[in-house]
Amino acid sequence: MWTDRELLTALRRGDDDAWEEAFRRLYPSAFAAARHPLAALTPSEAEDIAIEALTLLLPKVNQITELDELRPLVVTIASRKAISEKRRQLADKRGGGDVTSLDAMQDDETLRFEPAEQLASHLTGTDLRELSQLLDAALSHLEPRHAQLLRDFLVYHVSYKELAEKYRMPIGSIGVNLARSLDKVRAHLKTSPKLWKELIAYLR
Amino acid sequence: MDAESFTNLALRVLAREATDEERRALDAAMTSNLAYREEFSQLKIAHEVLRILAPMTEATQAREPELPAYRLNELRTAVRQHFGPANQRASTMNNHGLLTPALRWLLGGGVMTALAIVVVLMSFSDRMVEIGLYQTDTVRGGDTPFSSADVPAAHVVTFNQDAPFDQWKKTLGWNQHAKVWIDNENDLLHVVRRDKNGQIIEQTEPLAPTNREQREQISRAVESLQKK
Numbered sequence: 001m002w003t004d005r006e007l008l009t010a011l012r013r014g015d016d017d018a019w020e021e022a023f024r025r026l027y028p029s030a031f032a033a034a035r036h037p038l039a040a041l042t043p044s045e046a047e048d049i050a051i052e053a054l055t056l057l058l059p060k061v062n063q064i065t066e067l068d069e070l071r072p073l074v075v076t077i078a079s080r081k082a083i084s085e086k087r088r089q090l091a092d093k094r095g096g097g098d099v100t101s102l103d104a105m106q107d108d109e110t111l112r113f114e115p116a117e118q119l120a121s122h123l124t125g126t127d128l129r130e131l132s133q134l135l136d137a138a139l140s141h142l143e144p145r146h147a148q149l150l151r152d153f154l155v156y157h158v159s160y161k162e163l164a165e166k167y168r169m170p171i172g173s174i175g176v177n178l179a180r181s182l183d184k185v186r187a188h189l190k191t192s193p194k195l196w197k198e199l200i201a202y203l204r
Numbered sequence: 205m206d207a208e209s210f211t212n213l214a215l216r217v218l219a220r221e222a223t224d225e226e227r228r229a230l231d232a233a234m235t236s237n238l239a240y241r242e243e244f245s246q247l248k249i250a251h252e253v254l255r256i257l258a259p260m261t262e263a264t265q266a267r268e269p270e271l272p273a274y275r276l277n278e279l280r281t282a283v284r285q286h287f288g289p290a291n292q293r294a295s296t297m298n299n300h301g302l303l304t305p306a307l308r309w310l311l312g313g314g315v316m317t318a319l320a321i322v323v324v325l326m327s328f329s330d331r332m333v334e335i336g337l338y339q340t341d342t343v344r345g346g347d348t349p350f351s352s353a354d355v356p357a358a359h360v361v362t363f364n365q366d367a368p369f370d371q372w373k374k375t376l377g378w379n380q381h382a383k384v385w386i387d388n389e390n391d392l393l394h395v396v397r398r399d400k401n402g403q404i405i406e407q408t409e410p411l412a413p414t415n416r417e418q419r420e421q422i423s424r425a426v427e428s429l430q431k432k
């Protein structure tokens with residue numbers, strides 16, 4: 001059994017067993033990130049992206065100081081790759097001449113991925129870790145049922161209709177609940193103004 | 205429209221859940237109240253950020269699925285391609301960080317130094333064979349005195365007293381190859397030499413009966429010693 005320090009040292013010298021251990025530990029996160037709802041890749045496509053993201057850690061291992069940094073790193077890599085892949089797939093379709101009108105162009109799905117790609121590519125592992133802690137803290141201040149509702153909406157991009165069915169709520173109440181919870185989370189995230197400003201800057 | 209209704213409507217639009225009628229209502233609200241426009245802008249950013257990042261933060265907590273076994277070889281290949289073959293990695297790096305490479309350098313240096321010393325010592329070592337005699341033996345029997353001219357490859361050392369001669373017999377210096385001396389009391393020719401392993405070996409053989417034969421015997425012994 002490796003300690004984190006031993007594992008990182010072994011990874012740096014290219015120890016096969018150490019890398020296998022790291023790949024096993026990090027694959028679930030890489031796969032989950034590759035299944036980002038914005039990208040909506042198939043499990044098979046996400047698996048390819050996750051494996052590619054793991055291999056991209058190889059040249060990065062000398063740039064980190066703690067083993068913990070690898071997980072957020074592989075998540076940002078896999079998310080960005082997944083979103084880029086989706087954008088490429090849609091661009092290929094668009095290249096077939098399906099989109100013609102200006103309205104259709106403005107509503108083009110590929111345009112929605114630009115801020116996501118932009119944000120994911122600028123986000124560091126440290127940012128993601130800090131954001132993760134902030135988000136956990138923000139959600140912990142909500143009622144568990146409302147926190148789970150917001151999580152389903154934000155993390156899994158579940159539609160209002162499906163949320164209404166899952167939580168046995170009138171569809172009109174879903175929006176009200178989400179709006180209130182989102183306001184509270186937003187207020188909590190603003191307690192870290194530096195990070196919040198950085199995030200907003202990437203989206204502009 | 206109150207603030208809560210506005211946020212609800214704005215979120216429905218952002219989540220693409222709104223009807224055309226709701227979109228128009230939102231537009232109208234923002235046109236009549238600029239504060240709503242700013243609020244919508246802020247909400248849009250928060251929505252965007254969280255829809256992108258919340259799945260990522262959730263992914264950091266994921267503990268399944270397991271890495272598919274059939275993808276392992278692909279990953280191992282990537283490791284080999286990045287770091288080089290495992291045997292090369294093992295030869296250049298090891299589990300003990302910098303300690304063993306440092307020791308290897310030191311020991312390697314030590315071996316090289318030892319070899320260098322041996323080479324130097326060998327270059328300084330004396331391949332000359334010494335022949336020890338009593339001064340009186342050189343004029344034994346009234347024949348021509350035994351001299352270096354009889355065995356040019358050897359160095360003749362003569363003694364007048366027992367003590368220094370005995371002392372000479374006992375020692376073979378680190379740079380000396382061999383010594384030969386005549387034991388007239390026992391009619392033996394003594395040969396002392398250092399073998400390839402550095403050990404000192406002493407051998408005796410019966411002394412030839414005549415001076416001439418003794419010279420030839422000593423010459424042969426010296427020649428033989430110089431070949432060893």
